Amino acid sequence: MSEFDSISDSVIKRSIGVESAPITYVVGTSDIIDFTDAVGDFNEIYRERNLAKRRGLNNIVAPPTFLRTLKGSRSENNPEHLGAHLLDGGSEWNYFEPILAGDNITVVDKLLDVLEKTGKLGKMLIWTREFKYTNQHSKVVAIHKWTRITY
Amino acid sequence: MYWEDVRIGTEIPSLEKYPTKEMLLRYASVTGDLYRIHYDEEYAKSIGLPGVIVQGGLKNAFLAQLITDWIQGSGRLRKLTCAHRDMDFPNSTLICKGFVSRRYRENGLSLVDCTIWIENDEGYKTTPGSAIVNLDSRPKNIQS
Numbered sequence: 001m002s003e004f005d006s007i008s009d010s011v012i013k014r015s016i017g018v019e020s021a022p023i024t025y026v027v028g029t030s031d032i033i034d035f036t037d038a039v040g041d042f043n044e045i046y047r048e049r050n051l052a053k054r055r056g057l058n059n060i061v062a063p064p065t066f067l068r069t070l071k072g073s074r075s076e077n078n079p080e081h082l083g084a085h086l087l088d089g090g091s092e093w094n095y096f097e098p099i100l101a102g103d104n105i106t107v108v109d110k111l112l113d114v115l116e117k118t119g120k121l122g123k124m125l126i127w128t129r130e131f132k133y134t135n136q137h138s139k140v141v142a143i144h145k146w147t148r149i150t151y
Numbered sequence: 152m153y154w155e156d157v158r159i160g161t162e163i164p165s166l167e168k169y170p171t172k173e174m175l176l177r178y179a180s181v182t183g184d185l186y187r188i189h190y191d192e193e194y195a196k197s198i199g200l201p202g203v204i205v206q207g208g209l210k211n212a213f214l215a216q217l218i219t220d221w222i223q224g225s226g227r228l229r230k231l232t233c234a235h236r237d238m239d240f241p242n243s244t245l246i247c248k249g250f251v252s253r254r255y256r257e258n259g260l261s262l263v264d265c266t267i268w269i270e271n272d273e274g275y276k277t278t279p280g281s282a283i284v285n286l287d288s289r290p291k292n293i294q295s
Contacts, residue, residue, distance in 0.1 A: 031181075034181050035181050037177070038174065038177040038178045038181045039174075039178060039209060039212040039213070039216070040168060040174065041212065041216045041219075043216070043219060045219075045223075045224070054224075063216070063219065064212075064215040064218075064219065064228055065208060065212045065231075068182050068184075068208050068211075069183070071183060085198055087235070088207025088235050089207075089234065090207065090232070090234035090235050090280075091207070091208075091211050091232065091233055092230070092231075092232045093231040093232070094229070094230050095228055095229055095231075098227075
């Protein structure tokens with residue numbers, strides 16, 4: 001029996017649909033710049049406040065996948081992290097409002113679904129977790145559905 | 152660029168990225184994703200991988216940049232998807248590409264659907280995806 005097989009169905013079933021405790025972050029200018037430096041995206045809209053203002057925004061904007069830096073629940077407690085190996089299967093992002101430096105963004109996540117499949121890696125579980133990001137005006141700015149694979 | 156300037160089949164200017172091992176480490180640092188398959192060569196090989204692999208999130212960021220570089224201040228990204236069909240490795244060229252697959256108006260918005268992907272240096276599509284972009288519509292007093 002692999003380490004992975006020891007994750008019981010009941011643990012998984014208990015986890016589906018349970019929302020994490022909300023965590024609120026302040027989006028810092030330096031956080032945005034650090035992220036864009038890391039991914040090699042030097043678009044001035046992420047650095048120049050005056051450019052952002054000319055485009056009708058109150059501050060520099062965060063790039064679309066910056067929200068990955070704002071963690072939801074403590075991931076090591078999530079059942080998908082109890083498996084042997086973990087791979088990123090893909091993402092679906094829906095964006096509703098710009099994310100700006102100075103915003104307070106609250107993250108809540110929940111496990112949506114778990115599917116079992118057999119592929120080239122053998123038995124795999126495919127986990128889909130949703131992250132909902134809400135700003136200080138109670139507007140949902142983005143929803144990220146993140147699929148990960150354990151084997 | 153206005154919505155009216157775009158046609159089905161319009162190509163998105165390609166974006167070339169060259170993720171180095173340093174870039175993978177920096178991405179791991181800013182996202183707090185410290186899974187060792189992205190920076191520890193020995194560990195990656197010990198679990199059957201050819202070596203360290205590029206983070207899915209980093210490739211996701213590259214595809215987002217493909218779109219935001221293209222639209223600049225002409226619109227907003229509404230939806231972005233990607234599937235990590237195969238692994239990519241550091242110190243190799245990844246090319247992000249795409250084209251407009253649909254152009255339509257919906258709920259008062261001028262939208263385009265885009266088919267996007269990342270190709271490795273052998274031309275293989277490792278990371279297919281899609282985007283929906285809301286482009287500005289040309290004001291009536293401005294001619295093309």
